[in-house]
Amino acid sequence: MLKSPVPRVVYILFAIVFAIIVARAWSNVKGTDALQPSLPQSTVQAFARQQLDALQPASFAGNQELCGIIYETSEGTLGVTRQSEGDVATCDISFFDEPGMVPVASFHTHGSHSPQYDGEVPSLIDIQSDVASGIDGYVATPGGRFWHIDHDSGAARLVCGPGCLAQDPAYVPCADDRIAEIYTAETLAARFTAPRFPC
Numbered sequence: 001m002l003k004s005p006v007p008r009v010v011y012i013l014f015a016i017v018f019a020i021i022v023a024r025a026w027s028n029v030k031g032t033d034a035l036q037p038s039l040p041q042s043t044v045q046a047f048a049r050q051q052l053d054a055l056q057p058a059s060f061a062g063n064q065e066l067c068g069i070i071y072e073t074s075e076g077t078l079g080v081t082r083q084s085e086g087d088v089a090t091c092d093i094s095f096f097d098e099p100g101m102v103p104v105a106s107f108h109t110h111g112s113h114s115p116q117y118d119g120e121v122p123s124l125i126d127i128q129s130d131v132a133s134g135i136d137g138y139v140a141t142p143g144g145r146f147w148h149i150d151h152d153s154g155a156a157r158l159v160c161g162p163g164c165l166a167q168d169p170a171y172v173p174c175a176d177d178r179i180a181e182i183y184t185a186e187t188l189a190a191r192f193t194a195p196r197f198p199c
Helices: 006-028 041-062 124-133 185-193
Strands: 066-073 078-080 101-109 136-140 146-150 155-160 182-184
Touching: 041 066, 041 078, 041 101, 041 136, 041 146, 078 101, 101 124, 124 136, 124 146, 124 155, 124 185, 182 185
Parallel strands: 101 136
Antiparallel strands: 066 078, 066 101, 136 146, 146 155, 155 182
């Protein structure tokens, strides 16, 4: 009795479809060279500034941190992940693993102004998380300050001061608060353990 050739044809079709799927997946996986960032830090910083400035009003209104990841595509353009919503003082950034995209920086806001929260400078966790993840970070404060965290040096540098980004209408500057232009994890720790300024 002859066996029907149909199963063999079905197997061949499955094999062809599988081969096409594998070939497409392989062609989408970029080598290590293709996953290296190529854009200068100044370009990423300007892009981060735009993203944070746009997020500030929503961050103030919800009194919460908003955060995300800036990535560079294999074509050399910048994009952002969908923003994550945090709480008053934290925001969990979820990383991604997409072919042809490489994360180049984190960014987050510091919510609305509060005299109980030292929100005009990056936190220790801000610096530590960027150093650990191996990408730079950008931080917006309620007063409209814009900070850059260099993951290589582990230092946060003030890019521009109050009003540089959208500012919380409830923000009240503190005359006795001396904010440095550069902080390391050590100098931030010293700031946070020192007696609070009377504001």
